[in-house]
Amino acid sequence: xxxxxGPETRLMVSGLTxxxxxxxxxxxxxxxxxxxxxxTPGKGGQDVEGVPIYDTARAAVAETGANTSMIFVPxxxxxxxxxxxxxxxVELIICISEGIPAHDMLRVYTHLRRGSTRxxxxxxPGVLSPGKANVGIxxxxxxxxxxxxxxxxxxxxxxxxxxxxxxxGFGNSTIVGIGGDPVVGSSFIDVIERxxxxx
Numbered sequence: 001x002x003x004x005x006g007p008e009t010r011l012m013v014s015g016l017t018x019x020x021x022x023x024x025x026x027x028x029x030x031x032x033x034x035x036x037x038x039x040t041p042g043k044g045g046q047d048v049e050g051v052p053i054y055d056t057a058r059a060a061v062a063e064t065g066a067n068t069s070m071i072f073v074p075x076x077x078x079x080x081x082x083x084x085x086x087x088x089x090v091e092l093i094i095c096i097s098e099g100i101p102a103h104d105m106l107r108v109y110t111h112l113r114r115g116s117t118r119x120x121x122x123x124x125p126g127v128l129s130p131g132k133a134n135v136g137i138x139x140x141x142x143x144x145x146x147x148x149x150x151x152x153x154x155x156x157x158x159x160x161x162x163x164x165x166x167x168x169g170f171g172n173s174t175i176v177g178i179g180g181d182p183v184v185g186s187s188f189i190d191v192i193e194r195x196x197x198x199x
Contacts, residue, residue: 002129002174003149003194004092004120005033005068009133012037012057012066012090014073014081016048021072024096024137025051028070031134036064039081057081057088070126070135071095078122079104086117094135095121098181105183112185119185125155125177138175146171149195151188153180173198 011028015021016038026049029035035051037060044055054060057069069085071078071093078097085093100122112119120127126136131145138155143162148170152158155177162172176191178184 001198003198005127005129005133005135009068010066011035011068012060013070014039028134033133057084061088068092075099079108082108093119094126098123121179123181124179128175144171148172151176151191
């Protein structure tokens with residue numbers, strides 16, 4: 001099976017109008033992820049290759065039913081983007097942005113623990129369920145479908161392990177990069193518990 005992302009994922013990207021956000025967001029769509037919206041304040045009504053842009057996460061969720069958010073904004077705006085996505089009712093937030101001040105992340109961590117929104121990251125490569133969905137910057141060609149769950153802080157090491165497993169005939173159910181910053185939204189234990197509950 002898989003955890004966190006799959007065919008049910010409806011993705012919105014905060015920062016889809018930026019260079020990195022559009023590159024990786026559209027790459028996720030090419031992989032098969034259902035990219036339904038982008039969020040950039042002041043650019044509502046525009047689109048990126050047919051993906052509608054909204055001024056707020058709340059508007060994007062209301063119009064598209066987005067349930068997953070990828071954060072691809074500068075570090076000084078990232079905490080607010082996480083708060084906004086969580087307050088809009090998004091179930092999963094994957095924050096790729098790095099360099100977010102630790103004090104900001106402590107506020108985010110405390111806020112999210114009061115609700116049901118799950119945060120992966122920041123400073124992470126994302127989450128990939130091979131053959132189902134890719135949310136982030138993980139190069140999917142290193143991985144194959146299978147039953148091995150993989151969680152790591154290091155993006156590069158994750159890719160190497162996935163490639164080694166694939167070469168030996170072992171595929172992955174889901175690959176989760178939890179992020180390398182001092183304060184992250186999900187721990188190894190959080191993700192392992194999800195894997196243990198996965199049928």
